[in-house]
Amino acid sequence: MTPARRAAGVACLLLLGAACPGPRPLPAPLPPLAGSPLEVLALARARVEGMQRLNAVAVARGFTALPGLSVTLDIFAARPGRLYVAARGFFGPPTDEVITDGERFLWRSTRPGAGARGPATPEALGALLPVALPPSQWVGLLLGLPLPDEPARAVQGCREPETGALRCVRVQLADSEVELWVDGAARVREARLSGARGGAQVSYLEPRPAWRDLAAVLRLAAGKLTAEVRFSEVELDGLEPPPSLFAPLGTQAAP
Numbered sequence: 001m002t003p004a005r006r007a008a009g010v011a012c013l014l015l016l017g018a019a020c021p022g023p024r025p026l027p028a029p030l031p032p033l034a035g036s037p038l039e040v041l042a043l044a045r046a047r048v049e050g051m052q053r054l055n056a057v058a059v060a061r062g063f064t065a066l067p068g069l070s071v072t073l074d075i076f077a078a079r080p081g082r083l084y085v086a087a088r089g090f091f092g093p094p095t096d097e098v099i100t101d102g103e104r105f106l107w108r109s110t111r112p113g114a115g116a117r118g119p120a121t122p123e124a125l126g127a128l129l130p131v132a133l134p135p136s137q138w139v140g141l142l143l144g145l146p147l148p149d150e151p152a153r154a155v156q157g158c159r160e161p162e163t164g165a166l167r168c169v170r171v172q173l174a175d176s177e178v179e180l181w182v183d184g185a186a187r188v189r190e191a192r193l194s195g196a197r198g199g200a201q202v203s204y205l206e207p208r209p210a211w212r213d214l215a216a217v218l219r220l221a222a223g224k225l226t227a228e229v230r231f232s233e234v235e236l237d238g239l240e241p242p243p244s245l246f247a248p249l250g251t252q253a254a255p
Helices: 003-014 037-046 122-126 135-142
Strands: 053-061 070-077 083-086 095-098 102-108 117-118 154-157 167-172 176-182 188-195 201-209 214-222 225-236
Touching: 037 167, 037 176, 053 102, 070 135, 083 135, 117 122, 135 214
Parallel strands: none
Antiparallel strands: 053 070, 053 225, 070 083, 083 095, 095 102, 102 117, 154 167, 167 176, 176 188, 188 201, 201 214, 214 225
């Protein structure tokens, strides 16, 4: 204990009847959700049912196209698969923009030799973003629900033991599997994706009540790659971007 803190403690004790402030208690952990895996999944989906659009400013580290750098991102995500991510410096226009309408993608860049467009396949987006995923699943990740729009073939509990107050639900899809770790408030706190395109782990950290408990930090890990997106400004269900941003992607220039 430093002399200053020791003196402050003595001063508190000498005050007549004054109560010295103690350490702030930690919030009690939420109990695990009860019910079947289908009921847990339905509650988790209901939490984000009203989140159709997200406009945000974020700082990202570890993106594939810009490894080792921290960049400012402008992000627009909307269901089912409209996504816009722009990397900015401190001044001037974006250096890189990735745009997809769910079917096609466009990568515009001010760097020599960069830029491309074509079908929005997971492999094409995986060359620019940290994990190779289809647009619909990228939008779901940003909105806090890492599930594609395709119907689940099976929903069940996980085989491995649950940790703390988190409940694990496994969702079988056509060619992949998703494990969702859900807390007592039906928030998805972690997701593990595996399938033919490889695996990834997504962690949702620091939920913000002002953002409808949307995570302030999104962390992705795939193989040896780790990327982190830290949101600083978030607007849910904000205004639509200009229609020219997404259409027609096949004719927009890709410098």
